Amino acid sequence: MRKSTLILLTLSNIFTWQVCATELQLEPKEDSSSCCLLHHNSQHSEQDNTLLSNNNEFSNAEVQFLNAWARPAEKGKNTAVYVTINNQSLSNLEIIGVSAPNIANAAMFHQSIRDNNGVISMSHIEHLLVPLQTTFKLKPGGFHIMLTGVTKQLTVGDSFDLTFCMKDQSTKTIKVQVKK
Secondary structure, eight states: OOEEEEEEEEETTTEEEEEEEEEOOOOOOSOTTOHHHHHHOSOOOHHHHHHHHHOOOOOOTTEEEEEEEEOOBOTTSOEEEEEEEEEOSSSOEEEEEEEOTTTEEEEEEEEEEEOTTSOEEEEEESEEEEOTTEEEEEOTTSEEEEEEEESSOBOTTOEEEEEEEETTSOEEEEEEEEOO
């Protein structure tokens, strides 16, 4: 059974962003190159990582992932990734997962929320829906990608691959720059 919560955010009274937070267990598929399968498995083999990087069939030029950057982090710690997603296509873009298997034990979407007392907390977001003809920014203090258990030290000037997994099983791998 699937429990789903739908959150609608209005930014500057111009765009409404739809973010879905779900409690959904995905069943592994036979196709081991599936980004969803890799995203939801915490253990990745070298073969799986190769399949993931070679399965980059997301070629829609109307969807761009721009200015991706991460904060520096020590080995074993967590860090955040920020990116601008520009969806100028004629359909909504549903991103159901993200992975960086060569750099972190897990990657997931988070949202930072400040309560009435000024306390900031984070909540896990299962997937993002970027409406057609809009731009969505993952930025400090808002939506971001949390990398947990960084497997090697990330210093300013480093870069690494990050793969986005779409609902249609396509993937898009981008380079992330480490900076302050």
